[in-house]
Amino acid sequence: MLHRITTLFAEAKDLNTHRIHNREFTLEVAYIGSLVDESKVSDYILVPFTKEEQSFKTILETNPSFKKIEDPARWAGNLLRGFVLVKLENAIYMLDAARVIRNQNPIAEVESSVQGPQTALSEDLIDSMNLIRSRYPSAELKIEEGTVGTLSMTRMLLLYDQRRVDPTLLANIRNRLKEVTHEMIGAVGELEKELSSPRRALFPTMIITERPDRVARALSQGKLVLLLHGSMFALILPANFFDFMHAMEDKYESLWMTNFLIALRYLSILLTTTLPALYISVVSYNPELFRVQLAFSIAGSRSAVPYPSFIEVFLMLFLIEALIEASARLPRYVGSTATTVGGLILGQAAQQAGLVSSIMIIVTSVVAISNFVVPIASMSYAIRFLKYPLIVLSIFFGIMGVAFGLFIYIVYLCQLRSFGKPYFRFLGNITKKEGDIGQVNAR
Amino acid sequence: MRRFCTACVAFIMLSLLMQGCGFKDIDKRFFVVAAGIDRTSNADKPYRITLRLAIPSPKAEPGASKSQLESIDTATIAEGVRLLKGHVDKEIDFGHCKVIVLGESLVQSDYVEALTWMIRRRDIQSIATVAVGKPSAEDVMNANPPSERYPGNSLFLSFGTEGTDSPFTLQMFLFDLERRYTERGLDPFLPVIKRDHMTYMISKVAFLDKQKVKLTLSNEETQMYNQLSTQFKKSSIMATYKGKPIVALLTGIHRSYRIIEQNGQAVIRMKVRLRCILEQAPRGLYNSDWRQIEKAFSDQYSTKAETMLDKIRNTGVDPFGFGLRYRAMHRGSDATWNRWVKLYPNAKFEVRTSVKIDGTGLIK
Structure with missing residues (x-):
């Protein structure tokens, strides 16, 4: 395996490949040093392997953190996302040991509020999900994972309340996401430009926000939320003109x-x-x-x-x-x-x-x-x-x-x-039950 | 993309051609703040136009206003204004011309042509005030009140409710003048402006028929007309009680009238209800019987009002709009109007006034 990996990658100093032995087995370990938390590697792999308190094979088979990986084509991609590849007796496992450099406990600065929640979403998906989950503790929250950008392969999460979301809207957005063919997607703003139609719209048709409370409220209204790894902003869609005029503070003050x-x-x-x-x-x-x-x-x-x-x-x-x-x-x-x-x-x-x-x-x-x-x-x-x-x-x-x-x-x-929802409608036949903006199934 | 560029270039070139059509910066305009139209004795050039042009300044201090006076004698008003353009360096703009003074000589002969010009000219606003200038519009234009903050200010403030609220100053807007000129059964009136050294005096009203002025009221009658026609509250009434004059300030006024036909004669029954507070009166009235005073007020007011209404009727003008009311209450045919034309000269006025005194103005 190690040989194959070294041929896959361009010569890089931070690509670590080790072959270690203990009394029982020979273990091959490969990871990219700069992407990986080294302490995790030693805690999960090196220490248990050398101490031999338990057979390392059983550890690999029982611990759910280790996942078996069959397809060699996925090796490079997983290594680049901070996984450690382990080979033991022709079986290859992977372990998520990614170390993400991110802003610590960010304070909402773009959309600041006086008496509302002060935290903003994080640049790390897991931290962001933590904030959103704790604000929207519903079993109906569905999370789909994917990547955008043919080169950047930016990890992306699509969140929605599966009971409240409009299914046609969901199908629509999935198709649109497939059509994104840009090489690099660095921030949600870029994704917004790719998704919006018409391309040269004068007004934004999706809200970019950093506030977890806005995200949670949007989810409750049956809207879709897109989170991008490395960007502390979420994309809420669909949105109408009046949503943009509305600060979260409006709900909290007199x-x-x-x-x-x-x-x-x-x-x-x-x-x-x-x-x-x-x-x-x-x-x-x-x-x-x-x-x-x-x-x-x-x-x-x-x-x-x-x-x-x-x-x-x-x-x-x-x-x-x-x-x-x-x-x-x-x-x-x-x-x-x-x-x-x-x-x-x-x-x-x-x-x-x-x-x-x-x-x-x-x-x-x-x-x-x-x-x-x-x-x-x-x-x-x-x-x-x-x-x-x-x-x-x-x-x-x-x-x-x-x-x-x-x-x-x-x-x-x-x-x-x-996304098919009227953008500027403020008069007309909207009943609470029918809903209007992506809240077809909302109560 | 190429087509888009071509379209852009074409648009820019076309728009360059259009420039200058109506585009004129505010500092390249000469604002007329007041215009005067007189009739001259010269038959070839019967109109004299006097324009007060404002010289703008960024500072507005009392007495800092500057203006320029331009005057010209012409055959027609429109030509005259155009000729005046040659006298000044900027475009003359009537957009802020809020007061138009018609000379006494003009309203005594025929004001129709001037009125038509004012209505037709698109930059004169319909809310401009029209007045009569005595002895001539040019003379009124010449006054330059020392308290003015900006040119024309004094004249603007004299009319309307923004500045002084004088019961002797009636306001006639241009649109109303036009309406009263075209309407059967409603005749125009105009306030009369007189120059008093450097300031203006506006305390009389002139009544006009569809061609020229017919009657000018005195100060006291003007106030009464203002009370009866526009129910103007900030005014006073006067009566003699036990040989002494009493003046009361109105706090409420309500007037209504009906037109009744009796034996082929029109009787106009007017009911006036006044509430007032005594302003100038002998002391010690508080404990006396107020009904006596109220009665004195009522009777004397009714007599005076009837005299004034008779006076207006005798000249044949109808600024109250009795004729319009008659037409509104009867069949809308020419026969109705012809009937009213016969009825009005002999119409009889019966004014019934009830005055209520709210207080003596003193705390006992």
Whole structure:
């Protein structure tokens, strides 16, 4: 066996192959040192083999941790996933001794909450499953294992409540998973792009979350959850537009304030998509829409600006987008530089230099701030883009263009489906019993 | 992909052609804050147009407003405005023209042409206020109140409920003027603006028929008209009681009327219910019998109201809309209207007022 394994692998220093003897047997052991917990190897194999308190053959046959492996074609794959291969008298067994480097007890940072659970999913599947199982202690929870990525062979778990899930949805997603032909799948975001249809959708149709409580709730609603090894995020599908607007915190805090906050989020996304376009169209096409005071003060502060309003808008939006991107990409130690410098420019200097009007600074900051009110980051990203088509429309067609663009967005949202489920339906004949979003069998 | 690129390039090139159509930045526009239209004695150029153009400034401080006055004599209003464009460096925009002053000379001859122009012109908002300028619109335009924060502010605030709430200031919107001009049985009225050195004085109302002004009321009558027609509450009533004047502030007003035909004569029975608090009165009224005071108020109010209504009727205008009410209650044919035309000049008004005093304004 050892000979065959060494020929299978490219020359690698961390491939360990041993042949050891005791009085009874000759044992062949093969594993990849960097993937394996060495103490496990010695505790389970080397020590019992050399001590000979019990016949090692019986150990292999009785201990369920050792699994018999018949097909030599699976050797390489298992070794690469952190298994130890053991050969004893022509029988080959494998033992899972994988050592996974992962973040320890991660705190939810992307979707933080004040009074909700603070832990996030782990980058290791077993830890994540632990968190989910403890939140969803149901015998109906079914877990299917698989891999995605032809080269990365990333381990993936598909979770659902077998009584509540919609079977057509399940069949659908299994087919889709088979069709993923990418070589490398590194994070759930990548998987989401592969699974979603249409490929170039403007809005995400699956929720990416790191919160185990959100995962558990999704399972209870009959949704499917995909976990990927090495990514601390789960993919929940299907999802509708309103799920993205909903933070888990909303369930934990006082009713009226959370209702108000939800309304505020919808207002915010409306503002962040339309405000720059409205600024252009009102300033350049319909200034009578302002109150007189505002019209005069905008006209006054714009009189120093040499460019038409849309150049001003593009300038400021470029600055703010670059600033956001820079603060996301910069290492944490230099991160504050970007915000300080950017804040100075956006705050005062741009206006004093006569490049933009003072109202434009307010517009820019409203656009930036209200964009981050959306609880799910992928939706926040999607919405960040929406303002640009509207700006183009507003340059040429004014307020009519903006209204038309918004109408197109709404039509688009309405025709969008998330795995066959309507994405933007909030009116209509949905009874609790029938369910709507993947909760066909839900009570 | 190639087709997509071609489409993109085509779109950009086409849109470059479209630019400039309606796109004009706010700082490249000259906002008209008030417009005045007068009639001149010159037959070739019968209109004089005066525009107050705002000079915008980023700071809004009391007294910091700056504006520019442009005036021109023309044959037609529309041509005049177009000619005025040659006098200024930016595009003239009527979008914020909230007050349009018609000169007394204009409303005394024929205001219809001016009204039609205002309605037709798309950038004049229908919620603009129309008023009569005395002695001329140009004179009113010349006033430059020192307290203004931004150009035209004083005029905007004088009307409506945002600034001062004077019972003597009635507001006539452009859309309402148009409606009253076209409606049978409802005639327009306009507030009268007079220049008082650097400020405005708006305390009278003028009644117009479908062509020109017919009657201007006095200050006191204007207030009463405001109470009776719009049930305006922030106003006062006056009466003499035992030889001394008493003034009371209204806290509630309710007016209703019916039109009855008796022996071929129209009788308009108006019921007015007023609640008030005494504002200026002799001391020691608290313990006297309030019913006496209420009766004095009621009787005197009824007499005054009847006099005012008679006065309006005698000039043949109908700003209350009695004719509209009559048409609404009868068959909608021309015969009804012709009948009302005969009835109205001899119509009789019976006003019954009941005044209720809520308090003396003092704690005993």
